[in-house]
Amino acid sequence: MNILSIQSHVAYGHVGNASATFPMQRLGVDVWPIHTVQFSNHTGYGNWKGRVFDGGMIDEVMEGIAERGVLANCDGVISGYMGSADIGHAILSAVERVRAANPKALYCCDPVIGDVGRGVFVRPGIPEFMREQAVPAADIVTPNQFELELLTDVEIKTLADAHRAVEALRDAGPKVVMVTSLETEETPADSIDLMAADAKGSWRVRTPKLDVSVNGAGDAIAALFFTHYLREESAAAALSKAASSIYGLLRRTKEAGSREILTVAAQDEFVTPSQVFAPEAI
Numbered sequence: 001m002n003i004l005s006i007q008s009h010v011a012y013g014h015v016g017n018a019s020a021t022f023p024m025q026r027l028g029v030d031v032w033p034i035h036t037v038q039f040s041n042h043t044g045y046g047n048w049k050g051r052v053f054d055g056g057m058i059d060e061v062m063e064g065i066a067e068r069g070v071l072a073n074c075d076g077v078i079s080g081y082m083g084s085a086d087i088g089h090a091i092l093s094a095v096e097r098v099r100a101a102n103p104k105a106l107y108c109c110d111p112v113i114g115d116v117g118r119g120v121f122v123r124p125g126i127p128e129f130m131r132e133q134a135v136p137a138a139d140i141v142t143p144n145q146f147e148l149e150l151l152t153d154v155e156i157k158t159l160a161d162a163h164r165a166v167e168a169l170r171d172a173g174p175k176v177v178m179v180t181s182l183e184t185e186e187t188p189a190d191s192i193d194l195m196a197a198d199a200k201g202s203w204r205v206r207t208p209k210l211d212v213s214v215n216g217a218g219d220a221i222a223a224l225f226f227t228h229y230l231r232e233e234s235a236a237a238a239l240s241k242a243a244s245s246i247y248g249l250l251r252r253t254k255e256a257g258s259r260e261i262l263t264v265a266a267q268d269e270f271v272t273p274s275q276v277f278a279p280e281a282i
């Protein structure tokens with residue numbers, strides 16, 4: 001299986017492609033990474049060096065891949081942190097090129113905008129671009145709760161609110177939605193919920209909440225969910241596998257007291273999670 005992954009890249013640590021590429025490779029996927037930025041480290045540190053690339057660079061790399069005559073072998077495209085709206089347009093034209101070569105290819109958009117603790121952390125114009133262009137073009141979207149609320153204008157307090165927001169997003173285009181870090185009134189204080197929905201129904205996975213705050217977990221879980229969904233076409237199974245792997249990864253990260261997720265040291269969790277959390281129909 002071949003997946004084109006268009007995301008940010010950091011030299012030190014694990015967010016964007018530096019979080020998503022290796023887990024997919026560990027699951028046997030041949031990943032074609034294109035970087036939207038090259039930073040020293042993730043922006044959660046408050047300062048970083050490096051630069052944001054431009055749409056033209058993405059177009060050029062896509063042109064070169066097309067010249068290899070391999071786009072028909074691309075099974076899916078995943079995008080994450082975009083850097084600028086110009087890069088966003090180049091990503092959507094890459095998706096169009098892949099779909100033209102392989103009509104069965106799916107596009108998974110992780111609409112990276114922000115989170116509850118930090119608010120919006122992307123450049124102006126990106127939230128609008130996600131809402132108006134990227135999400136409608138996607139087959140699968142993987143927002144956290146903050147992003148789901150922003151994309152749908154639905155405030156999520158209860159599980160019923162979450163259902164409404166997910167259905168609103170599915171009405172906008174994507175047939176499959178995974179929501180991460182979902183905390184509703186029904187979520188116990190020591191737990192964290194995830195939800196996934198497709199045409200067959202909706203499921204929840206609940207794991208313990210760990211005393212860690214990390215970046216890059218969202219990028220890894222989107223990549224794992226997409227890989228498992230492409231293989232099994234089951235949102236329930238993909239949710240359970242991806243959430244179990246990320247729980248194991250973060251448990252090991254907490255035990256090590258690391259600020260960066262243990263993408264390499266805890267790699268077995270991507271293949272055989274030490275604890276499996278079953279999906280529950282909701």
Ligand SMILES: Nc1ncnc2c1ncn2[C@@H]1O[C@H](COP(=O)(O)OP(=O)(O)O)[C@@H](O)[C@H]1O
Pocket residue numbers: 114115144145179180181182192193194207208209210211212213214215216217218219221243246247250
């Ligand atoms: N403190 C935590 N305890 C347990 N699981 C966590 C924790 N933080 C993140 N996760 C897991 O990682 C997933 C993705 O993280 P999240 O923070 O939602 O992504 P993003 O970085 O995109 O906002 C969550 O749905 C959850 O399964």
Ligand SMILES: Cc1ncc(COP(=O)(O)O)c(C=O)c1O
Pocket residue numbers: 008009010015016037039041042043044081112214215216217218219220
């Ligand atoms: C460069 C970059 N890419 C991606 C992300 C997204 O990380 P997360 O998976 O925590 O949403 C961040 C967050 O800080 C980032 O700085």
Ligand SMILES: [Mg+2]
Pocket residue numbers: 110111112144218219
């Ligand atoms: Mg995210």
